Amino acid sequence: MSKTKKTDFRPNDFVVYPAHGVGKIMAVEEQEIAGLKLELFVISFEKDKMTLRVPTHKAQEIGMRQLASPDLVTKALETLKGKAKVKRAMWSRRAQEYEQKINSGDLMAIAEVVRDLHRTDDQREQSYSERQLYEAALERLTREVAAVGGTDEAGAQKKVDDVLLSRAA
Incomplete structure (x- = not known):
């Protein structure tokens, strides 16, 4: 069991x-x-009032990672401006794919889910499950934008909302 990977993460780091x-x-x-x-x-995980204990030698393997770089956050926000790419598959299949993207921890994949599920006021209603997935993805994206930018969640939420609104315009 090598202990070389452990130094990638330190107390007080956001991951x-x-x-x-x-x-x-x-x-x-x-x-x-x-x-x-x-x-x-x-x-x-303060917001969820949850504490997790992860074996240090497993951290990398399970996909735990450092916060995204500011550049990657910028790229993710750019992704939000793109046109929604919605496959013509059954909702259950798409929902599964969205869920996998959200749980992958990959910021770009999460941004794609937000982009694809975002609705403006004049678009059709979201189903309950669509809304749940959208909000989960949005929350993940917003929390990371906040942590990387050193701002609070409200500030990050506004930043993300502004990008989504500019897309609709």
Whole structure:
């Protein structure tokens, strides 16, 4: 078991955990589990009032990553301006793909979901499940934009909304 990857993440770093979005590493602690000493990242997801313990040697493998670079955030916001690409597949199949993109933790994929599911006031209503997926993707995107930009979520939300509104204009 090599311990080389551990140095990529440190306490107080913001990280992106694929299934939960942006969290903050509160500590690195050792615990004994089933007789094995394990080193764990303690990650807090404040908004969800949740704490996750991730074995340090598994962090990379499960797709935990540093926050996106400011450049990538800019690219993701540019993606929002694009035209929605909606496949002509059954909704259940598309919903599955959207869910996979959201849980991939990939900022560009998440931005694509926001772009594809965004509705302006004059467009048709969203179904409940469409709205759920859209809001999940939007929240992930907004949290990362906020963390990377060092702003609060409201500021990041406005930034994302402005981009989406400029697209509609």
